[in-house]
Structures are given as structure tokens and as C-alpha cells.
Amino acid sequence: MGLRGYLFRRAINTIILILFVIILNFSIFQLLPGTQGVISNLLQNPRITDKSIIGKYQNQFGLCSHFNPATNACTLATPWERFQTYFVNMLTFNFGVSYQSGHPIFQDMIQTGRLYNTLILLGVSTVFSLLIGIFLGVFVASKRGTLFDTGWVTTSLVTYSLPTFWMGLLFILIFAQNLHWFPPGGVIPFTWQTPPPLLVYLAVRAQYLFLPALVLTLYFYGGHLLLTRATMLESLSEDYITTARAKGLSERKVLFKHALKNASLPIVTNAALAFGGLLGGAIITETVFNWDGLGHWIFSAIGYKDFPVMQAMFYIIALCVIAANFVADILLGVLDPRIKYE
Amino acid sequence: MSDKSRVPFILVRLKNFLRLLTKSRLAFSGMLLLIIFIVGAAAAPILTTSYPTEKVAAGLVPPAWTAYVFGATRYSQNIQFGGLAASTNTTGTGLSLQSTLAGPDAIDVHVNSTSGGTILIAKTLNYPYSASPLEFEGTVSIIPTGVSATRPANAIVFMERKDLGQYGPLWNSSLVTSGQQYHQELQSFGLEQRLGFVAGTNLGQVIFSGKGTYSLVLMLTLPQGPFQAEFVVTKLTMSLFGNSFGLLGSDAQGADIFSQLLYGARLSLMVGLVATGIGIGLGLVIGLMAGFLGKAVDEILMRFTDMMLVIPSLPLLIVLATVLGSSLLNIIIILGFLGWMGFARLVRSQVLSLRERPFIEAAKASGAGTGYILSRHIFPNIVGLTYVNLALSVPAAIVGEAALSFLGLGDNSAITWGKMLELANESHGGLAWWWVVPPGVGIALLSLAFILVGYSLDELFNPRLRRRR
């Protein structure tokens, strides 16, 4: 079985995972009493005197298999029928309407710039945490046992175990509230009606991005550093490293070519898994910093019990994590020649 | 292994653990931290003077010790009026008074007058701070006997400073019904206009403008003519809330943050331990089943485990907490049910490797049943693993609960550390460091304690990790 077979199996696995997420999401929101509770609350509202309206609401919540708009007569759908509709909707990104805004969720997600904001925050912090974590991890491993090593290991253990929201609050307290170096939150200043000149625009945006991105980066570089260090130490003790050194290669090539390529396999897997944690961290960081992204949207949806938004966001986040895992699988297949034969 | 021999076995492990504690500095500091937390949480009612939600100070004031550290020249602390005593106004004639003190805040006064007069029931305070208090709060409660609608007595409460005069009335009421309790809360907020100040004036600052002797006076004016009555003052108190308070200051509602921290430690420890207990239990069952039953069961369970591992946990937590409702019990259960996957994999791999060991083969060959092998051979070998994981998973549960609380999904009746941070974040007028720092440090140190203990347990149960001596 070659690389193609391996990728085929991973693709099947990914599809099963997506299916699992849809079923999970359906079970949580459709079968648990949450949504039904909302409807029954609506129906018990004494101000709704016309009970034929029941059918209208049932239709609105997608509970009918047949609906007559003239008489509001509703034939209730079986859970299986509902799942089929739900399944198609999920695959076509038709998430319904937000209770909060009354707009279709997919439209809300894209047009308000939330998706874009989250992508910026996640992208910057993912890149920085990976770069810092891996580079420091390699250097720390090459200087094993020195003060440099223990210092960085301790530091990353500390930043790794601090809750993100606390780190965010502390940064706001110190850097925004007391030192006034950065704004305490937000994506762009409220006062901006039209965008200022490009350089000012970029500088101010960077200023707003700095603290939330710093929190996420600090939270995630530690894990990458510790893992890189561990796998590098293992890799550096292998015989092929002695061979590489004996060949007269520079220490830089030994570390970053021979050792790191071997050590990168677990790092890639872990980075994909950590992506889920990063998204979780983003929800909290966006909330702390009032960063108007998908995470902040989830937070406001909690307050409004905006179930359609919550389930759509959960689905999107899960899809992102699954996609990240699939990308990691492909990378592994490319990086490790042995994997095709497993 | 018989039950008799199991007791010494556990004792040996305990002895080893204690020995490890004395040998390894990390294990010792972890254990010490944990003991400090447990003692602090258990002794919360002794160590604190108030409940986490009780108002005991002015809103959002820093700890008292900051005055010394930062060298603040103008600070004040909480202080109360004391020295309850009753006296007659000297202008009155034919007035006699007999009073008995019933505790520091209560006094019983018998009055006999021939032509009216006034009685002063007062408390005094030698105010020592140069800064004014931010708020004051007091109570007056009086039960008169011998008064009637035709011959009422009049009660007035005012505050007095010798050289500056009187502020009042804080309360003014006619006592008409015998045996009825007349009760009034005296608060600095809401009385401004009544005393002739602009709305929003800080009465504390106006009245207590500097060091000096103040009195809180309840003045009873008796009707004309012969009059005989008893006044039972069941309560006359006045507390001044300074601009600094206690060990860790106060929150926006004026509650003691130190008290919240200790009571929060109880909740965090409970949430962490119970949720992890559920998670470890589930992981144990699923891991044992997968490892021991093998084949299809193993395949299905492990597939499921892998899928659950990929699903991002915090969004799932949020979704479940929203749909199921966010009581503390629900949160514990949800955290527990989402925390079993890693341990299940670990147990399964351990069982798989144990199954191949000769002593299990021997037990099977001699006709031992699955249950017997599980309880007598597999389980004892997994006990160590369980302790280690219990210790190492607690921090995740504690942080998880804190995160949910922070997002507003916490139990509103429970002041956990996450709830404290949420309230601190939502409070107006910016973040207060004495409110933000303690819960975070608590979470971090408690996590650290469990991690240190976990690693030392790991060293104890996992001989491969044991350092060579």
C-alpha cells in the first residue's frame, strides 16, 4: 500500500469524523430538551392565544415533515426525517437564522468580519507559537542541562499552566490599564468611520491585535517547546546524528535538518491536536479582549441562548480541527517515508 | 493476594510515598502546597469573618496592607462606633433614668419624668484616620413601652462632631405603639438629599472629614407632663467602611475577597476531584473493557475514544453546559464525562501489555476467570496509574470549570475562582488587581501542587522513571 492508500484511509477516517460530529451536534441540540424546551415555553406563553400558531412555530423550528401555510397544519417529522434534513443542511452550511440578529448565520459569520477577525488572531498566534516553540525547543535541546535549558523549561511550564483568561486579564491590567501601551480590547477603534492612511491603519490594527495574540502565543508556545525538546532529545541520541556529525556537517544542519526532520513527526501530530485547544483558547481570549470574532460570538450566543449560532459554531470549530488533523496526516505521509508501509 | 496481605501492601506504598516526600524537594513542595490549600479550604469559616457574598466593606477597596507597602498617606480602614451609654439632657427637670446594658449594641432604659425632656443614647468613636471612610452603614432598632398615639415619644438619630456640629436627622420617627419594634437601616447612600446635600454627595466624606471624636446619637424626646416608659434599644450600630480592607480587599459588592478565595478553594477542589474521579472511573471501565474483551469491543471503543479526542473540548463543554443548564453539579458531570479519553487509552495499553505477561497466562492456565484475573492481577497493577492520572487530571478540570464560569456558564450561586474572575472582568471602573490576581494565583498554584504530586507519584509507581541513587 503506497502513499495513496494511506491518504485514502485517512480521508475515510476524516469523513467518519465529520459524520460523528454531525450526529453529536444533532443529538445535543435536537434530542436533548433544550430546543424543545424553548418551543414549549413559547407555546405556554399566555399571550399566544391562537393555538393554531403552534404549527407555525413547529414549522419554523423545522419539526414538520408536511406543513400547510394556509391552515398552519403541521405533520410532525420523525427524528430520522429531521436528521436527514439536518444532515443536508450541515453539509450545505445552511445553519438557519440567529435568534439574536434574525439574519442567516452563515451570512452573519462572513459579512460582519467575524470569521476574518478570528482567522487573523488564530493565524498570527499559531504561526508565532509554532515558530517560537520549535526554534526554542531545538536550541534548548541542544543545550540540555544548562541554565538556558532549565530556565526555558520552567518558563514554558508556567505559561502553559496559567489559564488564558487570567493571563489576558493580567495583561489588560498591566499593559492597558496602568501603562496605556495597548487598548484594553476591541478589534479597531470605535472612532474609525473611514479607514485612516494605510500605515496608521496597520500600526493601530497591530496595536489592537498585540495583546490577544500574545496571550494565545504564550499559552501555546510552551507545549510546542516542551514536545520539541523531548522529541529532539530522543532524536539527538540516535546513531544517525553521530553519523551526521562525523560527516563534518555544521551543528546547525545537524540540528535543523537531521534531528528536526525526525523530531517533527510527533510535533506535526501534536500541532494538529493543539489546534482544537487553540480554538478553545480563542473563545476565551476573544471574550476577554472583546475581540469580535467567532469565539466572542459564541460568548454572546451563550447569553442569548442563541442555539442556532452555538451549534453552527461548534460544527465549524470541529470541522476546522478535523481539517487540521487531516492536513497533519498528509504532512506525516510526506515527511515520514516509513508511514506508507504501516 | 488475600485481603490480609493487602493492608501491609498499602502501608508499604504509603511508607514509600512518605520517604519520597522527604527525598524529593519537588514532591515535598507539591504536597505542602496541597496541604495548605486543603487546610485553607476546610478552615474557611474559621479563617474568615464573613461569607463570600456578605457585604462587609466599601465596594472595590484595596487590601489594608497596601497603605504600608505603597506608603499611602491618606487611608482609612473599617471602624465601628462603640461605648453605648444613655444619659439625660441636662436641661430636663424632674427626669430620672435607669439603664442596663444588654451587650455592646443593646441597652434597656427606664424613664421617669415629670415634665418632658430628652434622653440621649449615644455611641462614640475616636476616628483615627486622616482619610474619610467611603461608606457607613448602621442600624437602629427600638421597642418602646408606655407610649401611645396621644402621648408619643419622638426618636431622632444624628451624628455629631464636637467642633463641627450635627448631621441629621438620619432617622426621625414618632414612637406611638407600645411593644412595636421601630427599625431603621442607616446607610450613607440615599440620605444625602434628606440632609440637604446634592444627590451623589459622599456622606462619609462630608461627615467624617478628619480625625476627631464623633458620636452617634439616638435622641428620644419625651412628651410633656408626667411620663413613665421603658425603651429597649435592641440595636444601635454604626460601621464606617474605610478606603482599604482586610487581607485582599473587597469586590464591587463590598464582599471580602479573602473569604471568596478560601470558599472558592473548597469549590475548586471539589469540582476538580469529583470531576476527575468520574473521568478516571469512566476511563478505567472503558480502558479495561477495551483491553480485556478485545476484538470488536476494543475496535469500537477505541474508535469512539479517538473521535472524542479530536472533538475540541471547550466548545463541546460550552454547548453542553448551555443546553443542560449550568448548575455546579451539571458542570462537574460534564467535565467528568469529557475527561476520560486519555486515561482509557492508557489503561487499555497497560492491560494489553499485562495480558501478555507470564503471570496472567499462568493464572488463565490454572482456570482463573476473567473477573478473578481482573480484580486480583490487572487491577493492582493499574492502581498506581490511576493515582498518577487522578493527580495530573485535576488541574484540567479546575481550569475547565474556571473557564466555564468565566464565560458566564458557571453556577450563579457559587462563587468559584472562575466566577470571581468573571465578576472582576465585568465590574465597572476597570480591573482591580486585588480582585484579579488572587483567583488566578490560586488556580495556578493548586494546579502546580497537583502536577508536582502527580509527577512524584509517577516516579513512585513507575520504576523506570525512578532516579538512580
Next chain:
Amino acid sequence: MPVLQLDGLTTNYRTLRGWVKAAEDVSFSVEKGEALGVVGESGCGKTTVALSILKLLPRGGRIRRGKILFEGTDLVPMTDKEMRHIRWKGISIVFQGAMNALNPVFKVGDQIIEAIKTHEPDLPGADARKRAESLFEMVGVESSRLDNYPHEFSGGMRQRALIAMALASNPKLLIADEPGTALDVIVQAQVLQLMRGLKEKLGLSMMLISHDLSIVAEVCEKVAIMYAGHVVEYGEIGEIFKEPLHPYTQGMLGAFPSIKGEKKKLVSIPGQPPDLLNPPPGCPFSPRCPFVMEICKTKFPEAKRMGSGEHYVSCYLY
């Protein structure tokens, strides 16, 4: 002038419990076009000596005394940067093929070309590739296999690839650390034959490390017998086979079957090699030596020249 001359090389490893005396006062030389065998049981310091020469000691290893003269220049005071020019081009090494000496995530050919390009950065890629192909043919592996990964090779092929890689930059000295060991006997014999052929064909100077005296005898002119970090006997291979002087060498020869010689009972040496953390004072072999004397337990004997040819022994018996 010998290609390589060790003069009193002492290499220790620092551990938490003290210095491990892996190589003590090791002296020998390799002449041009000559092969020297270094023989001893595992843990006697052979590989430490080899890694000391390339200055590739693992963590904690340190050359504490002595000189390593390569073509007359002492390598010991050299910086890592200067050593990089000596490595592979001056001295290259063949590790055990059974070990993980080839990087599993790079193609074998790329690893060989990397070795060539490191020392001849101006060489066009196609020429480097051509040299790699001819090297492969020289060691008897099809040149098309250059594009394979190490895990696609058999143990014997991996050993051949390692030999080809060691020859990539035309080294002046080749160190072979247990080549063929842990492979099956037939493959091992083929590898040895290849080594001998290459030595003759290319006029290689070689240092062959092995635990097996009979293997060394097939390739080498000279041999150094090591025990617990010390060279106990050193000289021409014929002399030593003919007249083993040190009791350890005698014991070792008695412990190996000879294919050609008459049938005789194999005798093993009773006892265990000493702990290198706390070796006995004096001769490390003294606790196992049947001829032990009082003086053996106080001071390690100087090497004495015996006979007419080159034959040194460190033993108070002589």
C-alpha cells in the same frame, strides 16, 4: 610519518557518581596503507577511542590527557569548526549497519551526496550524484537503489551503503566500528571481504574495531588488544597470534575457536571485567589474572617492547 598516532589518550565520562574511565593512556599508530585492529570485549573502550579521534564524544565525555596526531597535527586542541574539515575528508567512520546510522527520513543517495557536497560545495549536483553511483557500484549495490530510503534496505545493504558513504570524500583514514556485527554470518563475511578488497584497491589506511580477533586477523596487519580502557598488548598480528604474551590475550585466544588449528578445548576467562567507575588500582586485569602478583595491584605496568618486530605488552610478567 604515521597517518594516525595516539599518544597517551585518556578519555573519561563524567557522571553523577564520578568519572568513568573509559579509555586510559591509549597509545598506538596507524601507518599509511596499513590496517590496525582494535580488539576487546564490549565496554572496553574501543568505541570511545574511535569517537575520541573524531571528537564526537557523547555528553559528558572528555579527552582529559594525551595527543591524537593526525598526519602530524594534534586534533585535541582543535575547535569544532576546525574538526569539521578533518571529519569525513580526513577521517571517516563506518558504523554498524544494524544500527540506526542512516537517517530514516532521507533517501540513502541524498545522505551520500550530502557528505560529498559538505566538503566539496562547488561540485555540481550531477557530478556528486555520479560519484555516489560509482561508490554504490564499488560496494556492490545497484546504483538505482540510491533513491531508496534506509528502511527499504536489508541489513547487509545498509552496511554496504554506510561503507560507500564513508568513502564519499576519499578519506585518508577509515575507522570501521564493528562492521557487519549483528548481521548473519554469511553477510558478515561478505562485508569483511568487501572491506579487505577496498583496502587493497584504494590503499586505505584503516582502523578496524571488533570484539572478534579472528575477524581482525583477516584484514589487519597490526592489532591493539584493549581491556577495561587500557591497551594491554599491541603489535603485528602474526606476532600476537604466534606468541600471545598478555594473560588476557592468551585467555582470549583460548576462548576463540580456530577454524584451521587443531581441535582444542575452549577456555573462558573466569570473572567479570571491572567497573570502570572504580577500576582496581594497578592492572585492571589483576582480579581475573591467573598469574597475579602483588605489584599488579598497585601500578599499571609500562608497555614493554618484546622480541624483534613491533610487539609491546603491558605486563609485569615480562
